[in-house]
Amino acid sequence: xxxxxxxxxxxxxxxxxxxxxxxxxxxxxxxxxxxxxxxxxxxxxxxxxxxxxxxxxxxxxxxxxxxxxxxxxxxxxxxxxxxxxxxxxxxxxxxxxxxxxxxxxxxxxxxxxxxxxxxxxxxxxxxxxxxxxxxxxxxxxxxxxxxxxxxxxxxxxxxxxxxxxxxxxxxxxxxxxxxxxxxxxxxxxxxxxxxxxxxxxxxxxxxxxxxxxxxxxxxxxxxxxxxxxxxxxxxxxxxxxxxxxxxxxxxxxxxxxxxxxxxxxxxxxxxxxxxxxxxxxxxxxxxxxxxxxxxxxxxxxxxxxxxxxxxxxxxxxxxxxxxxxxxxxxxxxxxxxx
Numbered sequence: 001x002x003x004x005x006x007x008x009x010x011x012x013x014x015x016x017x018x019x020x021x022x023x024x025x026x027x028x029x030x031x032x033x034x035x036x037x038x039x040x041x042x043x044x045x046x047x048x049x050x051x052x053x054x055x056x057x058x059x060x061x062x063x064x065x066x067x068x069x070x071x072x073x074x075x076x077x078x079x080x081x082x083x084x085x086x087x088x089x090x091x092x093x094x095x096x097x098x099x100x101x102x103x104x105x106x107x108x109x110x111x112x113x114x115x116x117x118x119x120x121x122x123x124x125x126x127x128x129x130x131x132x133x134x135x136x137x138x139x140x141x142x143x144x145x146x147x148x149x150x151x152x153x154x155x156x157x158x159x160x161x162x163x164x165x166x167x168x169x170x171x172x173x174x175x176x177x178x179x180x181x182x183x184x185x186x187x188x189x190x191x192x193x194x195x196x197x198x199x200x201x202x203x204x205x206x207x208x209x210x211x212x213x214x215x216x217x218x219x220x221x222x223x224x225x226x227x228x229x230x231x232x233x234x235x236x237x238x239x240x241x242x243x244x245x246x247x248x249x250x251x252x253x254x255x256x257x258x259x260x261x262x263x264x265x266x267x268x269x270x271x272x273x274x275x276x277x278x279x280x281x282x283x284x285x286x287x288x289x290x291x292x293x294x295x296x297x298x299x300x301x302x303x304x305x306x307x308x309x310x311x312x313x314x315x316x317x318x319x320x321x322x323x324x325x326x327x328x329x330x331x332x333x334x335x336x337x338x
Contacts, residue, residue: 060126084127106207106230114287115237118211124207125170138168148187171206172209246265252293261318261320267323267324
C-alpha cells in the first residue's frame, strides 16, 4: 500500500507507510502531515480488512445457518460441523507453524434419492469457498451419461471436460456405482481412471463427491480397492420420518406464504403414511413432498383464477380439494421409480 504527499505545489510523490519517519527526519514533511498520512494508512488498512473479511465471514455464517435450517439430518449436520472445525484448526496450526493433516475432502454420500444429498453438497461448496479451501465453491452435478463415451478415447475426454468445469468447486456424481456396471470392457472403468487422475492433478482445488444408494455404493467401492482409500469421508443420509416430511411440507408452504388447514394437514399425514388407496412413494423421500406441494399450489391457482373477489386469506389458504386433486394427479406427473 502506498501513500501520497506533496513535495512542492503540483508535485505528488508516493511513499510507503514505513518511509514516513524518514521523511520527517529529512524535513520533507512535518509531524502533522506525517500523523495525517499514518492515520490515512490505518484507516485504509481497516477498510480493506473489513471489505475482505467481513463479507466472507457473513457468507460463511449464512451457509452454516442454511444447513441448520434443513429438516432432520442431525448426524449429517454434526459431521459437516466436524469438517468445518477440522479445516479451520488445520489453518490455524499452519499459521502457527505446526504440523498439519492433509485436507483430503473427497466424500461418499450414501442414501436414497430425495434425502438431501445434493442440497448438502451445495452448502459444503459455499462453506469451503468462504474458508479458502475452494476457489469458487460451485457444484457440478453429473451422472454416467455425462462421463462415459461411446467409443475408445471418448470417455476420457468427456470426463476431463466435466472435471474442467468443476475445478475450483465440487464435482458431484450421482448414482456413481453405474460407472462400474458394465464390467472390465465397459467404458465406465476408463471414466473412473480419469477421475482418479484428476483427484491427484487438482488435489488442492477440487472435491469429488460420489453419491448413490447405500448398498450399491458399498459394492461399487469393492470393485476398486484403491478407490475407497481416496474417499476418507463417508456420510449416510437417512430417510425422513413422517414427522420430518410434514415439517418439510409446512416449511415449503410457509416460505411461499401459503398455509394448510388442519383437515389438509391430516390428509397429508395419511398420504405420507401410505394409507390405503394412496400413491406409492419412496420411503422418506422429500421429493415426493416437494412435488406434491408444488402440484397442490397449482391446483389452488386453477380453483381461484376465475374468481374476481379473492381475499388475502383465499390466496394463502390451501383447501382440501386442492390437495386431493394434487394427490390424485401426482402419479401421472411424477415417476417414483429411481
